[in-house]
Amino acid sequence: MKNKFQKLPENFYQRNDVTIISKELLGKFLISDIDGIVTGGMITEVEAYNGISDKASHAFGGRRTNRTETMYGKGGICYVYLCYGIHHLFNVVTNKINIPHAVLIRAIEPIIGIDEMLKRRKKINIQPTLTSGPGSMSSSLGIKTSDSGSDLCGNRIYIEDRGINISDSKIISTKRVGVDYAGKDALLKYRFYIKGNKFISKP
């Protein structure tokens, strides 16, 4: 049967304000279809990375390397980065080409293909740790660095609007995690999560 839910259109990602896009991504569904295995869930926690002026961003100061090149691509693709040699961190690239904005997806609430996600994480029961935290989340969905640059309007990794709307009063905004090195930019409230949801990396 045809999927009745709508993928977010390219122009959703290509707007200028990465913090607005971040907030609107809360409550949307991130879904991966890896070799026919479909897994996914509702986005519960994100962080905004505001391009070349953001010290916490890999693209700070306009730095371009092989790795960060993906962030300079068009809004609507994804940027997957390997951190600490172990963890795959999944980002949504936003804004126009050559403007390296990105939204780090930090946590989702597992909904689709839970058995498969448990298998990938070698777990028996659903716990918040299954998909809370950027490394765990990517691992559950089977996302790897080789998926970097995938088009989110495509059929492998995509984001759907399933009609859930998170009102402003349900959104907590706070400092980002793990970016203390970024000086005053570390104080920016660019982390957003859904109030009261269990699937959050840090309350």
Place this chain on the structure above:
DNA sequence: GTGCGGATGAACT
């Protein structure tokens, strides 16, 4: 060629 730091997670006490 080489050294070092990192957008973390899990397993401990």
Place this chain on the structure above:
DNA sequence: GTTCATCCGCACT
């Protein structure tokens, strides 16, 4: 609450 595994990519020589 704390500690530590683990390895790629960047910056520099």
